[in-house]
Amino acid sequence: MAILVTGGAGYIGSHAARALRRSGYEVVLYDNLSAGFRRLAQGFELVEGDIADEARLRPVLARVDAVMHFAAHAYVGESVENPRKYFRNNVLGALTLLNSALDAGIRRFVFSSSCAVYGVPEQSPIAERTPREPVNPYGASKLFFENALQAYSRAYGLRSVSLRYFNAAGADESGEIGELHDPETHLVPLALAASTPNGPALRIYGSDYPTPDGTCVRDYIHVNDLADAHVRALQYLENGVGEKSGGSLAVNLGTGRGHSVLEVVQAAESATGRPVRRTIGPQRPGDPPILVADPAKAQSVLGWTAKRNLADIVSSAWAWMQKNSSSS
Ligand code: UFG
Numbered sequence: 470m471a472i473l474v475t476g477g478a479g480y481i482g483s484h485a486a487r488a489l490r491r492s493g494y495e496v497v498l499y500d501n502l503s504a505g506f507r508r509l510a511q512g513f514e515l516v517e518g519d520i521a522d523e524a525r526l527r528p529v530l531a532r533v534d535a536v537m538h539f540a541a542h543a544y545v546g547e548s549v550e551n552p553r554k555y556f557r558n559n560v561l562g563a564l565t566l567l568n569s570a571l572d573a574g575i576r577r578f579v580f581s582s583s584c585a586v587y588g589v590p591e592q593s594p595i596a597e598r599t600p601r602e603p604v605n606p607y608g609a610s611k612l613f614f615e616n617a618l619q620a621y622s623r624a625y626g627l628r629s630v631s632l633r634y635f636n637a638a639g640a641d642e643s644g645e646i647g648e649l650h651d652p653e654t655h656l657v658p659l660a661l662a663a664s665t666p667n668g669p670a671l672r673i674y675g676s677d678y679p680t681p682d683g684t685c686v687r688d689y690i691h692v693n694d695l696a697d698a699h700v701r702a703l704q705y706l707e708n709g710v711g712e713k714s715g716g717s718l719a720v721n722l723g724t725g726r727g728h729s730v731l732e733v734v735q736a737a738e739s740a741t742g743r744p745v746r747r748t749i750g751p752q753r754p755g756d757p758p759i760l761v762a763d764p765a766k767a768q769s770v771l772g773w774t775a776k777r778n779l780a781d782i783v784s785s786a787w788a789w790m791q792k793n794s795s796s797s
Contacts, residue, residue, distance in 0.1 A: 471495040472703065473529060475520055475566060476539030477513065478505030481581065481637055481692055483646050485537060486513055488696035489703075497533060499526070500540065509646050521562035526569045535577035535706065536570050537699060538563065541610075544654060545585065545755060548607035559610035567617065571625055577706040578618065579699055582631040582719065584688075584760055586612040593727075594688075594763035597633070597719055605755055619717040628709075628716035630702035635688035635723035635762045637695055639782035640789035647789025648692070656730060657689070657786050660737040663745045671745055673730050675752035678759075684730035686759040688723035691777035691785070698722050701771040723762025724775040736783040 472489055476482040477498025482505075486496045490513075498510050501519040518525035520540050530536075541559045542548065548555040570578060585608030586601045603609045618629040638657040640647025648658050662668035676683040698720075705718070728736075734745045767773045777785075 470535070470707075471497060471533040473497050473499055473533040473536045474539065475499045475536065476505065476541065476581070478502060478507060478510040478515060479539055480509070480648050480650065481634070481695060482537070482539035483509035484641055484692045484696040485539070485699045487641065487646070488693065488700050489537075492700045494703075497529060499529060504542070504651070506649050509649065519562065520558070520566040523565055523569050526566065527573070530569055530573035530575060534575065535579070535703060536566070536575055537579040537703070538566060539581045541581065543583075543607065545605050545607045546654075546753075548605050548610070549755070552606035555606045555610050559607070560613050563614050564617065567614075567621065571621065571627060576627055577703070578627060578629040579702045579706070580614060580618060580629060580631045582611045582615055582633045583608065584633050584635045584721070584723070584762065586615065586633060587760075589757040590760075593759050594725055594761045595721065596763040597721055597766055615719060622717035626716065628706050629718070630705060631717070631719040632695070632698060632702060633719060633721045634695060635690050635721070635760060637692050638689050638786060639691040639693065639777065640785045641693060642785055644788050644792045647793065648786060649793075656687075656733055657737070657783060658790065660734050660745050661741060661783070661787050661790055663747060664737055664741040664743040671734065671747040672750040673734075673747055674750055674756060676749045678752070680729060680758055682729050682731050685756055686727035686729050686761065688725070688727055688761045689733070689779055689782055690723050690775055691782050694775040694777055695722055697776075698767060698771060698773045701773045705771055718770065720767045720771060721762040721764055722767060722773075723764050724778070725762055725764045727759060727761040728779050733779065733783070736779050737787075739780070740783045740787040
């Protein structure tokens, strides 16, 4: 069985591609390399193209059985500054991909969604039935596409799983691939970089949140645990269990455990054996105090739970960072 992985040269897509291959699937990566990296696609067939390019997609879709769609812009702050960019790619481009897949006869679709669809929820942990009220264009674009998948499943029999990631972090244990973003804005790589002699100090965004130590709490999930959940989602679609619910499922992917920014800093110090230089700055606009998943549905429907903890996340990210800095 062959799977098209859009955004397969990106951080999460490249890890999912390896997990699929380990499970015996044939994998074709599709990426326009606007945010992806050729080195993350090494060892795989990579078709360079945009998800909005129907002509480019058509022959590729003709030879696969399912789509995993990762290709998206994913900076919350940028989406507020430049919503046009986000709606063009994450909605318009994604719809072109979806329609092309449907036209090619594909009926199985796995989508990278985000906890950003919940906005600033009142309760914690967050279950899937929590109202979806995104507070930025990035979250709105993800919710739009989830809704499209739901409508397509009712109308056209497309079967889909939307996976709502909490905070993806860490790297493949092989050290061959890991987190690469340009610019890097995420806490784990920035905290690790701040422990190196030449790395900039970490700015902690706010220490006056209503949380135990005053810093934001997030649910950090290892990228390979995410990757495994994608394989499970595909198997769920293959087994045909979702028929009754109209065939579209949305599932949180998190550990169910929250960690504060300061706890991540401590984990980074343990992994590197060096202090993380940091300053305390003001809150970053739009950051909710606490985002933690209720992962029960992923366990009951997909049989999936996270296997790796914060220490595993940070140590694998550190191994990747060391290897990456020595090889580049
Ligand atoms: N943080 C800092 N300093 C930094 C970077 C981050 O203190 O330099 C803090 C943030 O305030 C936040 C936590 O570390 O409390 C995690 O921040 P990240 O930027 O690593 O991740 P976000 O929680 O902002 O973003 C994640 C995903 C997005 C998704 C969002 C949903 O990366 O794709 O959750 O809210 F949209």
